[in-house]
Amino acid sequence: MAAEKRPALLALTSSALLLPAYQGVRADAAPEFIELGMRYSKYEEDNTQGSKTFGGSSQRYDIDAAQFHLLAPVADNWAVAVDVQWEDMSGASPWFVGASLDGSPKVIMSGASIEDTRTEVSVTTRYYYDRGNAGFNYVRSDEDDYDSNAIALDGSFNSADGMTTYSGAISTSRDDIEPTQGSVPTNTLKNDKDISSAWIGVSRIISKNAIVRFGLAYTYREGFLTDPYKKNDKRPDERNEWAVSAGYRQYFLWPDGALQADYRYFDDDWGVASHTLNLAWHQNLWRDTQLIPFMRYYSQGEADFFANIADTDKRYYADDYRLSSFGAVTVGLRVRQQIGNWAISAVGERYETDESWGVYSGAESPALVNYWRYSFGLDYVFR
Numbered sequence: 001m002a003a004e005k006r007p008a009l010l011a012l013t014s015s016a017l018l019l020p021a022y023q024g025v026r027a028d029a030a031p032e033f034i035e036l037g038m039r040y041s042k043y044e045e046d047n048t049q050g051s052k053t054f055g056g057s058s059q060r061y062d063i064d065a066a067q068f069h070l071l072a073p074v075a076d077n078w079a080v081a082v083d084v085q086w087e088d089m090s091g092a093s094p095w096f097v098g099a100s101l102d103g104s105p106k107v108i109m110s111g112a113s114i115e116d117t118r119t120e121v122s123v124t125t126r127y128y129y130d131r132g133n134a135g136f137n138y139v140r141s142d143e144d145d146y147d148s149n150a151i152a153l154d155g156s157f158n159s160a161d162g163m164t165t166y167s168g169a170i171s172t173s174r175d176d177i178e179p180t181q182g183s184v185p186t187n188t189l190k191n192d193k194d195i196s197s198a199w200i201g202v203s204r205i206i207s208k209n210a211i212v213r214f215g216l217a218y219t220y221r222e223g224f225l226t227d228p229y230k231k232n233d234k235r236p237d238e239r240n241e242w243a244v245s246a247g248y249r250q251y252f253l254w255p256d257g258a259l260q261a262d263y264r265y266f267d268d269d270w271g272v273a274s275h276t277l278n279l280a281w282h283q284n285l286w287r288d289t290q291l292i293p294f295m296r297y298y299s300q301g302e303a304d305f306f307a308n309i310a311d312t313d314k315r316y317y318a319d320d321y322r323l324s325s326f327g328a329v330t331v332g333l334r335v336r337q338q339i340g341n342w343a344i345s346a347v348g349e350r351y352e353t354d355e356s357w358g359v360y361s362g363a364e365s366p367a368l369v370n371y372w373r374y375s376f377g378l379d380y381v382f383r
Contacts, residue, residue, distance in 0.1 A: 038068055045370070080126075086118070096310070120139065120142075123137070123138050152172075154170075175223075179228040214246050217244075219241040241266065243267075244265050247260075270304060276297070281293055291334075295330065299327045302325040308324075320365075325362025345377040355368070
């Protein structure tokens with residue numbers, strides 16, 4: 001069920017930037033030691049409430065993910081990184097939304113028919129020079145119904161005084177879709193899509209302990225953008241997306257902690273617009289422990305062709321909750337403990353949504369999702 005998984009998987013692989021800012025905008029020296037890391041994550045969506053579905057309460061997604069990371073220096077100015085991720089997914093997803101006897105929208109679920117695994121391998125080679133670095137990345141993702149190949153180039157360049165870093169990246173991917181024919185019919189047997197992205201950014205050290213960042217991004221999607229597992233889904237075969245972002249990092253000598261604040265505005269030609277605000281506090285405890293409470297607020301406006309009840313007279317239509325208007329709040333806690341060459345980390349977070357929490361008006365989708373996520377990691381540096 002590839003089209004359903006993407007937002008959830010982003011949460012599984014998210015991470016915070018290291019602080020304090022005094023360490024510099026970006027490290028431009030090749031790593032001196034081999035680093036190994038392993039991580040396990042558990043993602044659990046709440047059951048859909050019986051009052052919002054036909055047929056009573058329904059189980060949704062559970063995802064178990066294992067990740068492996070290797071970073072190794074190669075010669076004096078090169079490094080290679082290999083990342084492997086395995087995921088096992090099960091549960092049910094919204095199939096379509098129908099009208100109940102009183103006219104209110106209710107969800108028809110696909111049933112507990114989702115059983116899928118995904119393997120992703122990412123290889124990155126990076127060259128470090130006096131005032132910056134450049135990298136090339138290849139990613140291969142394979143699952144029962146979805147294959148993807150992606151490449152990316154990125155680079156950064158520091159100003160002569162080392163206070164400003166200019167960065168940029170381009171990427172492209174080719175995705176092949178062959179939906180699994182389960183208990184509910186799909187709306188395609190085989191299709192494909194292409195995604196191309198470009199990003200530019202600048203970071204500036206504004207004081208001994210503070211950094212500001214700005215970025216612009218553009219993404220173009222072309223091909224089969226409809227969700228194959230949605231009964232009435234029919235979307236345009238092109239999508240243009242723009243995003244602007246800003247960030248601020250401030251380290252405080254007392255209480256030996258740092259503030260992280262990020263904002264992102266997104267807009268596209270489907271009519272979707274969103275605001276994202278991330279806040280985190282990185283608190284150093286003793287010498288080798290870091291405690292990081294964090295919060296994320298997200299608000300989105302619905303796509304031009306979104307509606308809870310299908311209108312077959314329209315050229316495009318989607319009742320997918322991810323294209324509806326809603327607001328979402330995430331709160332969580334991350335802990336990291338350094339023990340010699342070892343580092344142990346743990347993360348727990350809660351995500352909840354509600355149409356009334358957003359800044360945009362619109363009809364509330366009965367399929368909005370809430371979830372828990374947990375992650376445990378172990379890292380080792382060969383010094």
